[in-house]
Amino acid sequence: MRAEAVDATPAVAVRAIAGDERPAQLAQRLQLSLTSLPQAARLLFSFGPQGLELQAPGRRLKPLRVDFTGPGVERVGSQLLLRAARVKTRPARLLDLTAGLGADAWRLAQAGFIVTAIERQPLVHALLEDALTRAPRLAGTGSLQVVCADARSALRNLEPSAWPEVVYLDPMFPEQGRTALPRRELQLLRELTGDDDNGVELATLARMRSTRRVVVKRPLHAPPLLPSVDVCLKGRAVRFDVYLVAAGP
Template identity: 45%
Template structure:
């Protein structure tokens, strides 16, 4: 519970609500799945290096990917584990939960290690400008907990060395390229876009 926001209800992560089920029902033709490459390959290993609320990761797991979630903020990591435990006991979703692993720690250290994934997904916190059109309450709390992900540029460089196929960066539509690095291609939606980077050795080239 955010005691400094008395009008806020306690934050609980729910991965199987109506909006999430609609995302999953949209299948592998939705932007996220296409950006990751699930429309081409029905089984991918994905590192979600900035897991946040875990909804993108769960969507990918429900669509067949094996997903490792990394979250360095301890409170968020605890919320992710709680959501995973509840999902893992749901007969409808337990197969998706079984394809997920949650790691509490620094994504940079993990990316710099020997492990490799088909895809690395980055959704760094984008600095909020001004007080107009404040984000939804849970995103305000997420911003307060996580700050602005000032090491996001470093994560992109590390991710390009740790992926076999591609790095996917989720950005607001009007945001500049992360670290000024132009992607190989983009997928654009109504509220966000996915910048996709293909390393020279990738099987996707």
């Protein structure tokens, strides 16, 4: 019986650039192949004039790149998010459990929060780190740190002295039929991270570690992750469910 051909194309590689050490350093850190061929992998990290981006050679998908300087940072519902996360503590610590492309974390840091954003996917984390090197300086007390970790483990390992005033999460909502396809620039993100089915667990753990409130971003008509929502702020497409927490340590 004839054996079927096996696709030996690497899933992800880093494109080499003559005279530039960054690709080799990134490949070593992420344990990826380094290549000079544009079609050498199904997904390809490439350093371009606008920063690090993840490309899909041969596919009609927009490259995935994080940028904290453009208009895309002003995402739908950003003002509602600030209202949902607002606390009297100044400055307030905020833990973003689902950083994704970082737009919400950056917006919160701009508003003065001390933000730690957690991203479990190392490839997405690399894009976030690159964006921070190009980001403008934050005014006031705001700051943003991105960490590559599993959010559940990070929550469980938090010492009481490090519990944040606010915990924020935006679980990736599963697709529901053909009409729910994400925008092209987010298709690669979904391929990398998959649908997040840990939202309920994360929200439950968050309520045990936040000292003031937990904020959950949801599609407008989706059910809440947890019952007993204290405050609900609704926009045209999304809403923010707020769970208030009694003062912690």
